[in-house]
Every structure is written in structure tokens, then in C-alpha cells.
Amino acid sequence: PVRLVLVEPEPAHKETLNKAHERLFLNPQQVTVISAAMNKSCSEEVVQYTFSQKMFDDFLSAEPLSVQKGVASALKSWRSFDKTRLIAPLIGLSQVASYSTGEGSSETFGFFHQIVVPWVKRIYQAGNYSEYVVEERIPCLNAPALMKEAKLEPSDIVMLTVDAEGFDIPILEAFVGMPGFKPTLQRWEGYLKKVGDQLNPGDVVTWFRSQDYKMGETGHSHSKDVVAYFGPSV
Incomplete structure (x- = not known):
């Protein structure tokens, strides 16, 4: 039988991933969601960098809920062990014109380019985006540990x-x-x-x-x- 194992460190995505079986027409027992980061040798909690909820409250609180959730979901998926790698996509989306047109993307010109990219640019242009970067400690697994847990x-x-x-x-x-x-x-x-x-x-x-x-x-x-x-x- 088919089995799907999803490993995701961002707690905000867990509810959606727990429903992945519905979109894939699988039984719930066929999908396992593990809340953890992964690296080559980690076996305990590690620090990852992510954007704080305050950033989304400050910039998006007046927007429709669908926009708030869409932008937050996209930006929270960028969490990283490296602070500069967290910020790099925000800078890239704000400075590279092709991201606004969907050029070279499988989405062509969809929600990400129409909604997420303009809001990323507004956050970037405010100039204080680095103030919203926070550290979070999360579980971390290496490959053997993942095999054991799954x-x-x-x-x-x-x-x-x-x-x-x-x-x-x-x-x-x-x-x-x-x-x-x-x-x-x-x-x-x-x-x-x-x-x-x-x-x-x-x-x-x-x-x-x-x-x-x-x-x-x-x-x-x-x-x-x-x-x-x-x-x-x-």
C-alpha cells in the first residue's frame, strides 16, 4: 500500500498536512505527519529562524482572512537554520521583476504572484523586516532517526x-x-x-x-x- 510521510517544522502547517489524505484520496492511516526539522547529524532540538506573528499582525490585520492566511503560510514556510537564508527570498521577491509576472513558474500567474509577492514587497519596502525575525527551538531529526520514528x-x-x-x-x-x-x-x-x-x-x-x-x-x-x-x- 502507498504510504506518505511528511516532515514539516512549521507548527502552523500541521493542521493542513493532517488533512493531506483527503486531497490524495488516501486513508488517514496512510499519511504520517512528523513535526521536526531535518539535518545531516542533528538528534535534538535546534534553533530555526522564522518571521514572528507580529509581522503579519502589523502588515495584514486589515486584509481579508484569505489574504492573511495565504501570505503567512508562504512566508512561514521559509524558516531556516540560517537567518540570512530566511531573509533572502523576501529580498529576492522584492527586487527580481520576474516574480511579479510569474515568468518561469509552473503557476504561471497565480495567487502567489498576485497576492503574496505584492505584500512581500510592502514588508520589504517598510525597511524594518529584520526586526520581525525570531528564533524558535524545534525538534530535529537526521535520516536514521526519521526512519525509526516513521x-x-x-x-x-x-x-x-x-x-x-x-x-x-x-x-x-x-x-x-x-x-x-x-x-x-x-x-x-x-x-x-x-x-x-x-x-x-x-x-x-x-x-x-x-x-x-x-x-x-x-x-x-x-x-x-x-x-x-x-x-x-x-
């Missing part, structure tokens, strides 16, 4: 998707060293080689290629994702 073996993983705000590679480094780990499909946010401040994906890319995965970059979900596929041509 009651899985590495060989059970058919598809693994990682989107960890710049920390995708350390998470993957722990998985690729586990005996039996060989998913049919693997995706992470980033590039096949080091670009800008991205952590070097070299060892991870080398491992997938050594296992005869077909690899490429796609802009379907982000400006760049890496996809590794093991199986017949489709």
Missing part, C-alpha cells in the same frame, strides 16, 4: 522530495549513505553543481550518477530543482 526502512522509500530552504544537501548526504536507499524518484531544490551560496551538491550528485540515475534540472516547482530518476525511459 517505522520505515531505507529500501521502503520510492520517492523522496526535499525542500529545506538551502539545507537540502546535508539532509540528502545522510540518506545516500544508508544501505538499501534507492528511490525511483528523488527531487531537491537547487542545481547539479554549486551555484552562488548553495551548498555544494557534488557528493550527492556523484552518488546518484554512480547508481545509474538519470539526472536533470527543472523549473517546475522552483526556479531550479534537481530530479534524479532510476528506471526505464518514460
Whole structure:
């Protein structure tokens, strides 16, 4: 039977994730939601940076509830171990024109570009966005600890998707060293080689290629994702 394991450190998203089975036509027992961050070697609570509720109260309290929830959900999903990586998307959305048009996005021109991006720009232009960054201590798991909590073996993983705000590679480094780990499909946010401040994906890319995965970059979900596929041509 199909089983879906979702790992998410942001408490505000847990209620939505607990209903994921409804959208996917699965039984509730087929979906497991684990509230934690992940990194290569962590095994206890860690500090992550996120935007405070006060920021959304100060800027969005007069807006319809749908706008408040949409903007807050988007910005709270950016939480990170690194304060600069938390702020970077806010700056990028405010300064890069293509984000306002949906250019290169799988959404074309949807809610994110019409509602979220304009509000991000207003927050950025106010000039005090860094004052709303707060620290939160949350549980953190490495790959073996996740397998234990989810009651899985590495060989059970058919598809693994990682989107960890710049920390995708350390998470993957722990998985690729586990005996039996060989998913049919693997995706992470980033590039096949080091670009800008991205952590070097070299060892991870080398491992997938050594296992005869077909690899490429796609802009379907982000400006760049890496996809590794093991199986017949489709």
C-alpha cells in the first residue's frame, strides 16, 4: 500500500498536512505527519529562524482572512537554520521583476504572484523586516532517526522530495549513505553543481550518477530543482 510521510517544522502547517489524505484520496492511516526539522547529524532540538506573528499582525490585520492566511503560510514556510537564508527570498521577491509576472513558474500567474509577492514587497519596502525575525527551538531529526520514528526502512522509500530552504544537501548526504536507499524518484531544490551560496551538491550528485540515475534540472516547482530518476525511459 502507498504510504506518505511528511516532515514539516512549521507548527502552523500541521493542521493542513493532517488533512493531506483527503486531497490524495488516501486513508488517514496512510499519511504520517512528523513535526521536526531535518539535518545531516542533528538528534535534538535546534534553533530555526522564522518571521514572528507580529509581522503579519502589523502588515495584514486589515486584509481579508484569505489574504492573511495565504501570505503567512508562504512566508512561514521559509524558516531556516540560517537567518540570512530566511531573509533572502523576501529580498529576492522584492527586487527580481520576474516574480511579479510569474515568468518561469509552473503557476504561471497565480495567487502567489498576485497576492503574496505584492505584500512581500510592502514588508520589504517598510525597511524594518529584520526586526520581525525570531528564533524558535524545534525538534530535529537526521535520516536514521526519521526512519525509526516513521517505522520505515531505507529500501521502503520510492520517492523522496526535499525542500529545506538551502539545507537540502546535508539532509540528502545522510540518506545516500544508508544501505538499501534507492528511490525511483528523488527531487531537491537547487542545481547539479554549486551555484552562488548553495551548498555544494557534488557528493550527492556523484552518488546518484554512480547508481545509474538519470539526472536533470527543472523549473517546475522552483526556479531550479534537481530530479534524479532510476528506471526505464518514460
